[in-house]
Amino acid sequence: xxxxxxxxxxxxxxxxxxxxxxxxxxxxxxxxxxxxxxxxxxxxxxxxxxxxxxxxxxxxxxxxxxxxxxxxxxxxxxxxxxxxxxxxxxxxxxxxxxxxxxxxxxxxxxxxxxxxxxxxxxxxxxxxxxxxxxxxxxxxxxxxxxxxxxxxxxxxxxxxxxxxxxxxxxxxxxxxxxxxxxxxxxxxxxxxxxxxxxxxxxxxxxxxxxxxxxxxxxxxxxxxxxxxxxxxxxxxxxxxxxxxxxxxxxxxxxxxxxxxxxxxxxxxxxxxxxxxxxxxxxxxxxxxxxxxxxxxxxxxxxxxxxxxxxxxxxxxxxxxxxxxxxxxxxxxxxxxxxxxxxxxxxxxxxxxxxxxxxxxxxxxxxxxxxxxxxxxxxxxxxxxxxxxxxxxxxxxxxxxxxxxxxxxxxxxxxxxxxxxxxxxxxxxxxxxxxxxxxxxxxxxxxxxxxxxxxxxxxxxxxxxxxxxxxxxxxxxxxxxxxxxxxxx
Amino acid sequence: xxxxxxxxxxxxxxxxxxxxxxxxxxxxxxxxxxxxxxxxxxxxxxxxxxxxxxxxxxxxxxxxxxxxxxxxxxxxxxxxxxxxxxxxxxxxxxxxxxxxxxxxxxxxxxxxxxxxxxxxxxxxxxxxxxxxxxxxxxxxxxxxxxxxxxxxxxxxxxxxxxxxxxxxxxxxxxxxxxxxxxxxxxxxxxxxxxxxxxxxxxxxxxxxxxxxxxxxxxxxxxxxxxxxxxxxxxxxxxxxxxxxxxxxxxxxxxxxxxxxxxxxxxxxxxxxxxxxxxxxxxxxxxxxxxxxxxxxxxxxxxxxxxxxxxxxxxxxxxxxxxxxxxxxxxxxxxxxxxxxxxxxxxxxxxxxxxxxxxxxxxxxxxxxxxxxxxxxxxxxxxxxxxxxxxxxxxxxxxxxxxxxxxxxxxxxxxxxxxxxxxxxxxxxxxxxxxxxxxxxxxxxxxxxxxxxxxxxxxxxxxxxxxxxxxxxxxxxxxxxxxxxxxxx
Numbered sequence: 001x002x003x004x005x006x007x008x009x010x011x012x013x014x015x016x017x018x019x020x021x022x023x024x025x026x027x028x029x030x031x032x033x034x035x036x037x038x039x040x041x042x043x044x045x046x047x048x049x050x051x052x053x054x055x056x057x058x059x060x061x062x063x064x065x066x067x068x069x070x071x072x073x074x075x076x077x078x079x080x081x082x083x084x085x086x087x088x089x090x091x092x093x094x095x096x097x098x099x100x101x102x103x104x105x106x107x108x109x110x111x112x113x114x115x116x117x118x119x120x121x122x123x124x125x126x127x128x129x130x131x132x133x134x135x136x137x138x139x140x141x142x143x144x145x146x147x148x149x150x151x152x153x154x155x156x157x158x159x160x161x162x163x164x165x166x167x168x169x170x171x172x173x174x175x176x177x178x179x180x181x182x183x184x185x186x187x188x189x190x191x192x193x194x195x196x197x198x199x200x201x202x203x204x205x206x207x208x209x210x211x212x213x214x215x216x217x218x219x220x221x222x223x224x225x226x227x228x229x230x231x232x233x234x235x236x237x238x239x240x241x242x243x244x245x246x247x248x249x250x251x252x253x254x255x256x257x258x259x260x261x262x263x264x265x266x267x268x269x270x271x272x273x274x275x276x277x278x279x280x281x282x283x284x285x286x287x288x289x290x291x292x293x294x295x296x297x298x299x300x301x302x303x304x305x306x307x308x309x310x311x312x313x314x315x316x317x318x319x320x321x322x323x324x325x326x327x328x329x330x331x332x333x334x335x336x337x338x339x340x341x342x343x344x345x346x347x348x349x350x351x352x353x354x355x356x357x358x359x360x361x362x363x364x365x366x367x368x369x370x371x372x373x374x375x376x377x378x379x380x381x382x383x384x385x386x387x388x389x390x391x392x393x394x395x396x397x398x399x400x401x402x403x404x405x406x407x408x409x410x411x412x413x414x415x416x417x418x419x420x421x422x423x424x425x426x427x428x429x430x431x432x433x434x435x436x437x438x439x440x441x442x443x444x445x446x447x448x449x450x451x452x453x454x455x456x457x458x459x460x461x462x463x464x465x466x467x468x469x470x471x472x473x474x475x476x477x478x479x480x481x482x483x484x485x486x487x488x
Numbered sequence: 489x490x491x492x493x494x495x496x497x498x499x500x501x502x503x504x505x506x507x508x509x510x511x512x513x514x515x516x517x518x519x520x521x522x523x524x525x526x527x528x529x530x531x532x533x534x535x536x537x538x539x540x541x542x543x544x545x546x547x548x549x550x551x552x553x554x555x556x557x558x559x560x561x562x563x564x565x566x567x568x569x570x571x572x573x574x575x576x577x578x579x580x581x582x583x584x585x586x587x588x589x590x591x592x593x594x595x596x597x598x599x600x601x602x603x604x605x606x607x608x609x610x611x612x613x614x615x616x617x618x619x620x621x622x623x624x625x626x627x628x629x630x631x632x633x634x635x636x637x638x639x640x641x642x643x644x645x646x647x648x649x650x651x652x653x654x655x656x657x658x659x660x661x662x663x664x665x666x667x668x669x670x671x672x673x674x675x676x677x678x679x680x681x682x683x684x685x686x687x688x689x690x691x692x693x694x695x696x697x698x699x700x701x702x703x704x705x706x707x708x709x710x711x712x713x714x715x716x717x718x719x720x721x722x723x724x725x726x727x728x729x730x731x732x733x734x735x736x737x738x739x740x741x742x743x744x745x746x747x748x749x750x751x752x753x754x755x756x757x758x759x760x761x762x763x764x765x766x767x768x769x770x771x772x773x774x775x776x777x778x779x780x781x782x783x784x785x786x787x788x789x790x791x792x793x794x795x796x797x798x799x800x801x802x803x804x805x806x807x808x809x810x811x812x813x814x815x816x817x818x819x820x821x822x823x824x825x826x827x828x829x830x831x832x833x834x835x836x837x838x839x840x841x842x843x844x845x846x847x848x849x850x851x852x853x854x855x856x857x858x859x860x861x862x863x864x865x866x867x868x869x870x871x872x873x874x875x876x877x878x879x880x881x882x883x884x885x886x887x888x889x890x891x892x893x894x895x896x897x898x899x900x901x902x903x904x905x906x907x908x909x910x911x912x913x914x915x916x917x918x919x920x921x922x923x924x925x926x927x928x929x930x931x932x933x934x935x936x937x938x939x940x941x942x943x944x945x946x947x948x949x950x951x952x953x954x955x956x957x958x959x960x961x962x963x964x965x966x967x968x969x970x971x972x973x974x975x976x
Binding site (some may be wrong): 090091092093095096097098099100125127130133135138139142143146147150151152153154155156157184185187188191195196197198199202213216217220248249280282308309310321322323324325326333335336339342343346347348349350351352353354355 | 578579580581583584585586587588613615618621623626627630631634635638639640641642643644645672673675676679683684685686687690701704705708736737768770796797798809810811812813814821823824827830831834835836837838839840841842843
């Protein structure tokens with residue numbers, strides 16, 4: 001293979017390592033690199049392309065995860081597209097569409113696997129405090145619904161969602177039931193919106209750092225991603241970006257943002273809405289964390305401040321109750337709700353009625369409101385436990401973070417040039433997981449940042465997890481040559 | 489508006505009425521037709537375009553369903569894009585992407601609404617015999633899982649599905665667990681496959697008539713749809729189509745096909761697989777009805793006959809247990825399962841664990857096998873009740889049908905040139921629903937055909953529904969001028 005043919009683009013958009021994955025995977029699929037052939041060493045390829053060795057390492061790991069290469073001590077990285085797959089008599093890889101090849105980052109899928117590994121204390125996925133889930137109440141309501149409304153549980157449900165669920169949510173949101181669409185989790189909402197509003201080549205403005213699930217969906221839609229620093233929230237910069245890139249939509253998490261925990265002020269919200277109205281820019285307000293405030297009243301939603309009907313609001317019960325419910329909703333003007341409902345019908349017909357019926361009962365009975373208060377208290381305690389232990393067990397120049405006023409996350413800065421992806425490997429060996437900062441940026445930044453979720457785990461286990469983490473970081477700091485060892 | 493600018497294509501692909509909907513919707517969105525303006529009469533536009541008046545009527549009805557026009561007695565069809573929508577201060581309609589505009593047929597969504605209307609006996613949606621659902625057993629198992637495994641119900645689940653579910657399904661299918669991906673219903677599988685394998689402009693071969701959910705998904709993906717008559721199953725014709733259109737995939741329901749009930753013979757399956765292997769053509773085997781055989785053993789699945797690993801198999805518990813579960817699976821070579829799992833992670837993260845755990849228990853305990861036998865008996869009885877009453881209450885030249893060996897459907901031919909969409913309107917007034925044949929074709933054929941689902945309803949109610957239907961048809965036959973009345 002002639003590596004001179006590979007070219008990478010340093011412009012904003014797809015991270016370098018991902019570009020490299022595509023280039024190599026393509027060459028393997030096209031037979032330009034044959035099974036059994038050895039890829040260049042990470043160092044050599046990095047030097048040749050003018051990128052860091054770490055970037056090449058990450059790309060090779062991705063190729064390995066995709067089953068295209070095998071990495072062997074002493075032999076380097078060997079192409080195994082054919083040999084490894086017992087089904088390779090049919091060339092599936094060559095059948096995959098451009099859209100599906102665009103975003104192949106397996107992070108979301110890995111999260112599910114890590115979170116069920118009992119040996120790992122995971123600060124990785126953004127998960128509710130399941131130990132505080134009102135399990136007994138939930139079971140009782142579930143049993144009652146089965147007794148009284150079994151037919152409704154098993155029958156074909158309406159694509160828009162059950163009317164009583166939409167009414168209960170509409171009441172909570174202060175909108176009409178016809179503005180509500182039930183979702184199989186709010187992730188589905190982002191996916192439907194991308195399918196409804198984006199053509200390949202469209203631009204999307206979004207928080208950077210921001211939610212990785214949204215980044216992946218917009219990338220897969222073939223969109224050009226434009227990051228906006230929502231912490232500094234410079235609206236002149238935002239206007240410049242709008243004028244320059246003519247984005248098709250703005251995606252933001254204005255309240256207790258993921259991953260930074262930041263909240264946009266009321267004043268910023270109003271000016272943001274003004275800009276959006278002036279430039280006819282739809283806003284996607286992703287708002288999973290609003291109810292999880294710690295002695296703080298967040299400003300009103302963009303949806304409620306919006307007089308121009310340009311906001312699509314996404315809500316979920318994943319962070320307040322449990323993500324296992326797969327239940328969320330969107331609230332938006334009827335005309336776009338109808339379009340999104342058509343798309344939802346095509347993608348999974350409807351969301352299970354049982355979950356909608358149980359949650360409707362929780363909302364109506366006031367149990368949900370009481371539960372939220374418990375969660376707020378617990379999350380505040382958990383944040384305090386995590387921040388306290390971070391500060392006790394590590395100097396701020398190794399890992400630093402700020403307290404947040406709500407939500408699930410601490411956003412941390414690593415010192416000493418430690419690479420967060422390397423730190424994750426070391427941490428996993430020590431039995432603790434987090435998400436490296438890079439996955440929250442559309443453009444490969446964030447290599448020295450990471451996100452810790454404090455909500456999922458009781459305080460005592462948080463302390464143990466933080467100790468494992470800071471010890472792993474300390475080892476990385478004192479043994480920079482460790483990198484070589486880890487990668488082989 | 490200058491209707492002379494509208495041109496329709498008579499080539500195979502998008503139905504004429506749908507082409508007309510797009511052309512008019514586009515003109516309305518672009519402001520070429522203004523709110524308040526009157527569209528040409530159905531007759532005039534039909535004559536001008538050289539298409540039937542019925543086609544124009546159907547197009548106008550679609551536009552009305554989309555909220556773009558209003559039809560008033562004495563005033564004709566009036567454009568109301570702005571006036572009708574209270575949120576039209578933001579022009580959402582103009583923001584919708586090409587892909588989302590491609591398939592706006594609301595049939596799937598309407599099915600959900602019709603099926604919960606208690607005044608209508610619905611033969612429309614393909615629904616299991618919910619009156620025979622093992623509700624008590626299901627509740628007991630659900631309660632036990634909540635007691636013993638509450639944590640697993642609420643936590644983040646793996647994107648691929650719970651291992652025990654995949655193992656149980658793999659055992660049933662005779663494949664490895666790593667070849668199984670849990671789905672939120674098999675509809676999701678078709679959607680994921682389309683996203684994984686299709687780029688806009690690709691061709692897709694599929695049964696015609698065939699499953700409307702698949703047609704809608706492939707059309708939305710921008711594919712060129714090529715119908716293959718799977719009842720006559722002429723493999724020379726199939727080869728011609730493959731050579732001529734170079735399709736990206738073949739979608740088929742080889743066993744108790746939807747809507748015709750037809751089953752491909754073992755010999756045809758083997759030859760189909762040979763052709764697919766020769767032309768490197770992936771096959772999607774959608775197989776929701778296999779277990780619902782009436783004293784008949786269907787030939788082996790394409791998946792099990794396939795030696796080339798080119799089949800993706802879709803299964804579901806919607807037709808044997810209940811569609812309210814939203815639980816299906818796919819079985820395929822690992823390399824393509826991995827791709828599809830990545831896409832699933834992006835679209836809804838994972839499928840609820842509770843349903844997987846309950847169904848795993850049903851599979852392991854043998855309850856499922858016993859339940860299937862009950863369903864087979866019941867479905868055979870229901871088909872007999874429907875066929876018997878059809879033949880008693882109507883001459884075969886009005887509506888005719890053949891018995892099937894399994895599945896959920898009778899496929900019927902209307903006589904006297906009765907249009908099935910018109911018949912549906914009349915039938916709904918009489919309190920009975922079905923699906924018009926047209927929705928099962930990618931190219932607008934089937935105007936004198938319709939599908940009746942016999943599985944959902946107990947025999948006595950089936951008889952009443954068939955009587956309502958045949959009476960409505962008899963009225964249509966004796967009053968052909970009815971059309972004019974109905975359409976206004």
